[in-house]
Amino acid sequence: MKLGVLTVPLYDRGVGDAFAWLKARGVETVELGSGGSPGTGHCNPAELLADGAKLSALKELLKKYELTVSALSLHSNHVHPDREIRETAARDFTASLRLAEKLGIDTVISFSGCPGDQPDAKYPNWVTCAWPTDYPKILEYQWNDVLIPFWKEAAKEAAGYGVTKIALELHPGFCVYNTATLLRLREAVGPAIGANLDPSHLFWQGMNPAEAIKALKGAIYHFHAKDTKIDAAKTSVNGVLDTASLGSLADRSWLFRTVGYGHDALVWKEIISALRLVGYDGSISIEHEDAFMSIEEGLEKAITFLAPLLIREKPIDVFWA
Numbered sequence: 001m002k003l004g005v006l007t008v009p010l011y012d013r014g015v016g017d018a019f020a021w022l023k024a025r026g027v028e029t030v031e032l033g034s035g036g037s038p039g040t041g042h043c044n045p046a047e048l049l050a051d052g053a054k055l056s057a058l059k060e061l062l063k064k065y066e067l068t069v070s071a072l073s074l075h076s077n078h079v080h081p082d083r084e085i086r087e088t089a090a091r092d093f094t095a096s097l098r099l100a101e102k103l104g105i106d107t108v109i110s111f112s113g114c115p116g117d118q119p120d121a122k123y124p125n126w127v128t129c130a131w132p133t134d135y136p137k138i139l140e141y142q143w144n145d146v147l148i149p150f151w152k153e154a155a156k157e158a159a160g161y162g163v164t165k166i167a168l169e170l171h172p173g174f175c176v177y178n179t180a181t182l183l184r185l186r187e188a189v190g191p192a193i194g195a196n197l198d199p200s201h202l203f204w205q206g207m208n209p210a211e212a213i214k215a216l217k218g219a220i221y222h223f224h225a226k227d228t229k230i231d232a233a234k235t236s237v238n239g240v241l242d243t244a245s246l247g248s249l250a251d252r253s254w255l256f257r258t259v260g261y262g263h264d265a266l267v268w269k270e271i272i273s274a275l276r277l278v279g280y281d282g283s284i285s286i287e288h289e290d291a292f293m294s295i296e297e298g299l300e301k302a303i304t305f306l307a308p309l310l311i312r313e314k315p316i317d318v319f320w321a
Contacts, residue, residue: 001272001275001276001280001281001282001283001284001310001311001312002028002029002068002070002282002283002284002310002312003026003027003028003029003283003284003286003303003306003307003310004027004028004029004030004031004070004283004284004285004286005022005027005029005030005031005285005286005288005299005303006030006031006033006038006073006224006285006286006287006288007022007030007031007032007033007041007042008033008038008039008041008287009288009295009298009299010022010042010295010299011039011041011042015042015043015058015061016061018042019061019062019064019065019067020065022065022067023065023066023067025299025300025303026303026307027067027303028066028067028068028283029067029068029069029070029283029285030062030067030068030069030070031069031070031071031072031073031109031222031283031285032069032071032072032073033072033073033074034072034073034074034092034095034096034099034108035074035076035089035091035092035093035095035096036073036074036075036076036089036092036110037075037076038073038074038075043058043072043099045072045092045095045096045098045099046095048099048102049095049098049099049102055102059103069103069105070107070222070282070283070285071105071107071108071109071167071196071221071222071283071285072096072099072100072103072105072107072108072109073108073109073110074089074092074093074096074108074109074110075109075110075111075169076088076089076092076093076110076111076113077089077111077113077114077124077174078090078093078110078111078112078113078150078154079112079113079114079115079142079146079147079150080113080114080115080124081115081116081120081121081122081123081124082122082123089113093108093110093154093157094157096108097157097158097160097161097163098161100161100162100163101161101162101163105163106162106163106164106165107163107165107166107167107221107222108158108163108165108166108167109167109168109169109196109222110166110167110168110169111168111169111171111174111176112147112151112168112174112175112176112181112185113147113150113174113175114126114142114173114174114175115141115142115146115147115175117138117141117142118141124173124174125138125142126172126173126174126175127139127142128241142175143175143184143188147175147185148185148188148189151166151185151188151189151193152188152189152190154166155189155190155192155193158192159192164191164192165192165194165221165222166192166193166194166221167194167195167196167221167222168182168185168193168194168195168196169195169196169198169201169224170182170195170196170197170198170201170202170212171198171201172201172205177201177205178202178205178207178212179207179212179215179216182194182195182216182219183215183216183219186219191219193219194219194220194221194222195216195219195220195221195222196221196222196223196224197209197212197213197216197220197222197223197224198223198224198226198287199224199225199226199227199228199271200224200226200227200228200256200262200287200289201228203227203228203230203254203262203263204228204230204240204253204254205240206240209271209274210270210271210273210274211274213271213274213275213277213278213280214274214277214278216278217277217278217279218278218279220275220278220280221282222282222283222285223275223280223282223283223284223285224285224286224287225259225284225285225286225287225302225306226256226257226259226286226287226288226289227256227257227258227259227260227261227262227263228254228255228256228257228262228263229254229255229257229261229262230253230254230262231252231253231254231255234251234252234253235253235254238253239253240253240254242254246291247291249291249292255291256289256290256291257290257292258288258290258293258298258301258302258305259286259302259305259306260301260302260305261290261292261301265305265309268305268306268309269309272284272309272310272311273311276311276315284306284310286299286302286303286306288302
């Protein structure tokens with residue numbers, strides 16, 4: 001396993017300064033935004049593909065600071081009912097695939113997306129219950145008519161650029177948000193579809209990330225290190241389906257936190273051990289979204305917390321068996 005960081009929070013620094021800052025703190029891999037919600041502050045595919053000198057300069061910076069790219073991230077809603085949003089996501093996806101090929105990367109990260117409830121809908125419709133019976137009908141349309149056909153074609157396009165791992169983040173608000181929905185899409189589309197496993201979105205849904213990891217054996221293509229703190233008092237009154245602003249720190253049932261500030265080291269050791277159990281040996285990529293801390297402090301605390309927990313060497317034979 002290698003310690004990584006999604007560099008989005010460091011966009012106020014040039015890419016070289018960001019790499020230097022991360023390298024000085026022991027980071028080994030970087031996850032680069034290439035469109036969608038992560039933006040393109042450190043990695044603009046259009047510019048890098050159009051200018052060989054800029055692409056070479058990025059490669060030289062990675063070499064200088066002994067960093068590898070774990071994945072390109074373009075979190076988008078690829079099946080949004082709004083055609084303009086879909087077309088932007090499609091451009092970002094294709095550009096990211098082309099850039100991944102140039103960089104020798106086989107993994108891109110995004111969301112599954114969520115369609116509307118019918119072809120002429122204006123907004124996504126995230127279904128979370130089986131009754132009234134309108135909802136199963138919406139799900140049938142979303143999955144069979146939109147989601148599965150889209151990702152079948154997207155997987156073919158990705159394969160053409162040598163991208164064999166489309167890591168979809170299990171994220172509420174989109175059709176793939178838990179273990180069962182990820183496995184459903186993977187079964188329908190094929191092994192190109194896997195997970196960008198982010199425990200923070202599982203914690204607040206009441207899931208055990210270590211058990212989810214075991215259920216997803218062979219299907220975990222990337223990992224985000226982010227924590228969630230659940231407010232037991234507020235949850236006991238209002239539950240976890242919370243639509244209050246993520247910036248309303250005193251009002252929410254749960255909040256994203258730097259790793260270690262939502263769950264202790266034992267929980268994270270169990271997560272890391274589960275990753276080893278299922279054969280995942282990739283990047284543990286820190287995603288900083290802790291509103292209690294500055295970017296630098298949050299990243300430094302996460303790095304310090306995680307570094308001793310990672311399992312870096314190959315396991316030994318069970319000689320005592």
